[in-house]
Amino acid sequence: xxxxAGTERLLRDLAPQVLGAVVRRYGHFDAAEDAVQEALxxxxxxxxxxxxxxxxxxxLITVASRRLTDQLRSDExxxxxxxxxVMAEPAGPTTVMPDDERASGQDDTLTLLFLCCHPELTxxxxxxxxxRAVGGLTTGExxxxxxxxxxxxxxxxxxxxxxxxxxxxRFTAPPAGEWAGRLRVVLHxxxxxxxxxxxxxxxxxxxxxxxxxxxIRLTRAVHRLLPDDGEVAGxxxxxxLTEARRPARCEPGGALVPLAEQDRARWDRxxxxxGLALVTGALTTAPLGxxxxxxxxxxxxxxxxxxxETDWPQILALYNLLExxxxxPVVTLNRAVAVAMxxxxxxxxxxxxxxxxxxxxxxxxxxxxxRAHCHELGGDRDAAxxxxxxxxxxxxxxxxxxxxxxxxxxxARTGGPARAAGTAGITGAAGSP
Amino acid sequence: MKYLLMIYQNPATWQAxxxxxxxxxxxxxxxxxxxxxxxxxWVGGEGLADPSTAASVRVRDGVPAVTxxxxxxxxxxxxxxxxxxxxSRDRAIEIAIRWPDARRWGMEVRPILSPDGxxx
Numbered sequence: 001x002x003x004x005a006g007t008e009r010l011l012r013d014l015a016p017q018v019l020g021a022v023v024r025r026y027g028h029f030d031a032a033e034d035a036v037q038e039a040l041x042x043x044x045x046x047x048x049x050x051x052x053x054x055x056x057x058x059x060l061i062t063v064a065s066r067r068l069t070d071q072l073r074s075d076e077x078x079x080x081x082x083x084x085x086v087m088a089e090p091a092g093p094t095t096v097m098p099d100d101e102r103a104s105g106q107d108d109t110l111t112l113l114f115l116c117c118h119p120e121l122t123x124x125x126x127x128x129x130x131x132r133a134v135g136g137l138t139t140g141e142x143x144x145x146x147x148x149x150x151x152x153x154x155x156x157x158x159x160x161x162x163x164x165x166x167x168x169x170r171f172t173a174p175p176a177g178e179w180a181g182r183l184r185v186v187l188h189x190x191x192x193x194x195x196x197x198x199x200x201x202x203x204x205x206x207x208x209x210x211x212x213x214x215x216i217r218l219t220r221a222v223h224r225l226l227p228d229d230g231e232v233a234g235x236x237x238x239x240x241l242t243e244a245r246r247p248a249r250c251e252p253g254g255a256l257v258p259l260a261e262q263d264r265a266r267w268d269r270x271x272x273x274x275g276l277a278l279v280t281g282a283l284t285t286a287p288l289g290x291x292x293x294x295x296x297x298x299x300x301x302x303x304x305x306x307x308x309e310t311d312w313p314q315i316l317a318l319y320n321l322l323e324x325x326x327x328x329p330v331v332t333l334n335r336a337v338a339v340a341m342x343x344x345x346x347x348x349x350x351x352x353x354x355x356x357x358x359x360x361x362x363x364x365x366x367x368x369x370x371r372a373h374c375h376e377l378g379g380d381r382d383a384a385x386x387x388x389x390x391x392x393x394x395x396x397x398x399x400x401x402x403x404x405x406x407x408x409x410x411x412a413r414t415g416g417p418a419r420a421a422g423t424a425g426i427t428g429a430a431g432s433p
Numbered sequence: 434m435k436y437l438l439m440i441y442q443n444p445a446t447w448q449a450x451x452x453x454x455x456x457x458x459x460x461x462x463x464x465x466x467x468x469x470x471x472x473x474x475w476v477g478g479e480g481l482a483d484p485s486t487a488a489s490v491r492v493r494d495g496v497p498a499v500t501x502x503x504x505x506x507x508x509x510x511x512x513x514x515x516x517x518x519x520x521s522r523d524r525a526i527e528i529a530i531r532w533p534d535a536r537r538w539g540m541e542v543r544p545i546l547s548p549d550g551x552x553x
Contacts, residue, residue, distance in 0.1 A: 156473025
């Protein structure tokens with residue numbers, strides 16, 4: 001059954017609040033999460049026909065609580081039968097508690113995020129569990145987003161919940177000493193969710209749920225709860241400024257358009273304005289962090305009316321800063337692109353030569369792609385074409401492979417001086433630390 | 434990221450293997466599949482009928498040529514496949530290393546092209 005968009009939005013907003021209330025009252029995160037999913041499903045089928053109840057949150061808490069207590073009671077009964085013990089069933093219907101926890105509903109979202117992004121879980125499990133328990137997506141929707149069978153995703157989610165239980169995690173905020181580190185994990189999961197969605201939008205499969213929208217929605221929620229945290233604001237800005245490019249990033253046939261060749265008139269102005277305001281505010285008031293710097297880099301690109309007007313020295317300065325805060329071969333690769341634009345392709349190729357010795361980067365298609373770009377800038381067409389072909393061979397993304405092959409073919413076909421190819425954002429949707 | 438694990442065997446050697454050894458192979462493979470299902474990495478997989486039952490198809494100048502037998506004549510043939518969705522290439526290789534056929538014949542681990550991508 002289809003739910004109208006308004007009901008769906010309401011349900012997704014309420015999902016973490018309802019789960020938080022139920023878990024706090026009864027414990028049993030694993031079973032409570034299943035019960036809330038059932039309540040959401042019941043609402044999705046009943047509300048469009050019968051109307052939204054006066055207190056939707058209370059309705060969902062009541063239904064989920066009833067399912068949960070039924071489940072717990074039948075589990076208990078089964079255990080007793082198995083033990084062949086003769087004992088009376090607990091009598092009477094479950095008392096339904098009033099909707100008295102509205103004030104704590106918002107805080108529950110953050111506590112739930114901490115729980116779903118528990119450090120004991122793999123990133124793939126953190127992502128799946130967050131989408132289900134905090135985002136309110138069904139297992140089927142999450143499976144479609146990641147292009148795996150529903151049974152695979154169901155197993156991944158159930159294993160994640162078992163792990164959380166085994167780790168003895170409680171439905172409480174982490175202690176003050178761990179708080180900042182745990183928030184970093186939450187932000188990383190939201191960042192992965194966004195990148196997963198941004199990459200998927202070139203796949204052209206319309207039935208996949210939009211993870212970029214979900215990531216932005218959840219990051220917005222965290223930003224509302226922690227308005228003074230510069231990294232939360234920086235991440236939200238980075239997402240908005242990247243998402244703004246989406247209308248221009250693909251040709252109608254699905255072929256990728258590099259940043260330098262995108263029709264900037266098609267960028268989403270509203271998202272850019274919001275992203276610029278966020279990043280400016282964060283940079284002036286909060287301690288500096290990697291998401292703010294990446295947001296600032298995206299902002300410099302967004303502010304250039306044409307690719308030629310890009311303030312590359314400013315971008316290079318920001319990458320230098322980013323590399324100091326969070327050194328990684330991926331950041332160095334991105335910095336090399338900026339070095340090529342500011343100091344010329346020779347300096348960039350020197351920087352790339354050092355990366356080849358790094359196991360994490362050697363043989364990666366993006367390293368070859370940046371090398372190709374540098375050779376193209378320097379006018380060495382043959383070397384550029386060879387590197388684009390090498391990059392195409394190692395790419396495991398079909399649209400990226402097609403793009404790299406097309407780039408190589410274009411160099412082989414046309415005469416005249418090589419022109420500037422696409423550049424920034426070369427290592428990931430939203431840049432990448 | 435998804436990987437195709439191709440299971441190679443020499444069908445003649447397999448047929449000549451004692452029943453108890455075949456059973457051990459299959460139960461080892463079955464145990465790995467169960468583990469992969471439990472970990473949420475299993476996407477799918479099947480065993481294939483004997484390569485002699487294959488049909489190889491080529492169309493030249495619009496004329497189909499269908500021949501019995503596998504595409505390439507070789508002692509070792511693909512006899513089954515698994516698709517796993519896992520964290521890294523190293524993890525996919527680790528699964529292949531544990532697969533019983535790897536000890537006798539071989540496994541091939543190939544990344545599956547993703548339809549997703551990011552502009553550069």
